[in-house]
Amino acid sequence: MGALTTHWEIVSNPALCRAHPALAEAAATVGGRQTQNVGTVAGNVVNASPAADLLPVLLVSNTSVTLKSASTTREVAIEDFVVGRRSTQRRPEELVTRLSLQPVGPRTGETYLKIGRRGAMEVAIVGLAMRLAFDREGVVVDARVAACAVGPRPFRSREAEARLVGSKLDAATVREAGELMRGSAAPIDDSRATAAYRSRLLTPLLARAAGACLARAAAKN
Ligand SMILES: Cc1cc2nc3c(=O)[nH]c(=O)nc-3n(C[C@H](O)[C@H](O)[C@H](O)COP(=O)(O)OP(=O)(O)OC[C@H]3O[C@@H](n4cnc5c(N)ncnc54)[C@H](O)[C@@H]3O)c2cc1C
Numbered sequence: 001m002g003a004l005t006t007h008w009e010i011v012s013n014p015a016l017c018r019a020h021p022a023l024a025e026a027a028a029t030v031g032g033r034q035t036q037n038v039g040t041v042a043g044n045v046v047n048a049s050p051a052a053d054l055l056p057v058l059l060v061s062n063t064s065v066t067l068k069s070a071s072t073t074r075e076v077a078i079e080d081f082v083v084g085r086r087s088t089q090r091r092p093e094e095l096v097t098r099l100s101l102q103p104v105g106p107r108t109g110e111t112y113l114k115i116g117r118r119g120a121m122e123v124a125i126v127g128l129a130m131r132l133a134f135d136r137e138g139v140v141v142d143a144r145v146a147a148c149a150v151g152p153r154p155f156r157s158r159e160a161e162a163r164l165v166g167s168k169l170d171a172a173t174v175r176e177a178g179e180l181m182r183g184s185a186a187p188i189d190d191s192r193a194t195a196a197y198r199s200r201l202l203t204p205l206l207a208r209a210a211g212a213c214l215a216r217a218a219a220k221n
Contacts (some may be wrong), residue, residue: 001099003042011036020101021216022060022110022129026053029112031036032120042096048082048153049123055154056129057112058099059146066098067091075100085152088149103198108133108142109216111209115201117192124149124191132164132213140164145177145206150185150198157181160206174210178203 007027010016017024030036030044030053044054045065055078063078067090078099081089090096104110110131116122126149133142143164148154159180167173187198 001041001101003040003096003098003151005041006029007036007039007041007044009032010041020057020061020104020110022057022131023054023101024111025112026114026127026129029053029114029120029122029124035121035172041099045078045081045192046088046090046096046101048084048088049084049148050085050152050154051124051127051149051174052154053112053114053127053148056127056146056148057110059099059154059156060110060129060131060144061101062144062179063102064100065096066100067094068097069093069095079156081117082153086155104131105218106134107135107220108211109218109220111216112211113205113209114206123192126150126187126198126205127154128202128209130206130209130213132169132210132217134214134217138168138214140167140169145181145209147181147185147202147205150187150202152186155184157184159184164210169210169214171207174207175203177210178206 007030010027058078074159112129113123114127128147131144143161146156160177182202187195
């Protein structure tokens with residue numbers, strides 16, 4: 001994806017919506033139509049808001065960020081690129097020119113779920129992206145889960161991911177994975193929600209996302 005791709009260009013592109021459904025879901029929640037018309041993917045990434053909707057999806061897509069200056073080009077994994085709240089590895093002389101997402105593989109489903117007080121013009125209280133790959137028996141062989149608005153920067157929970165791998169998403173395992181994700185989070189109180197409320201959302205949100213990934217992976221077969 002070129003850096004200047006707007007959220008609306010993602011949402012309104014049927015091929016992209018099929019190829020990267022979680023990305024399209026996240027882009028569709030950014031602000032309102034006006035924000036989506038002018039806001040770009042690179043702007044969302046470099047802005048590095050703790051609540052940036054695209055970042056959880058880019059994390060579970062193992063995205064690589066291309067940075068160019070007059071004399072250099074380098075690729076940085078998105079997980080390393082955003083280093084903290086509104087802080088990235090970008091050097092002053094560099095522009096982001098491209099984001100490269102790993103394609104969604106066979107028997108794999110992904111989703112982005114956002115909790116807010118209303119349907120548009122809403123910064124996330126919690127946002128959660130998940131990508132799950134299954135084998136032919138329905139066992140999870142690869143799990144990636146990331147959240148925003150529950151820490152200084154969007155993050156992947158390796159503990160939750162490790163708990164899901166090898167399971168068939170039975171309720172107890174999914175709940176334990178949600179609790180592990182809660183353990184990795186560091187939410188704060190603000191005008192939108194309390195830290196306690198944000199934390200409590202993670203377990204049910206992760207369970208909903210797991211169900212959506214399973215359904216989407218099954219629908220591809
Ligand atoms: C009313 C409103 C609602 C919003 N709602 C949401 C929301 O729900 N979810 C959400 O995630 N965000 C939201 N945003 C934040 C913002 O609009 C989006 O993150 C958008 O994607 C930013 O893109 P932009 O192109 O406008 O970036 P800008 O705001 O123009 O830039 C952001 C930063 O990135 C830098 N930058 C931009 N492009 C590049 C590049 N190619 N290379 C290097 N640096 C670059 C700029 O210099 C600046 O520092 C909202 C903003 C507004 C005003």
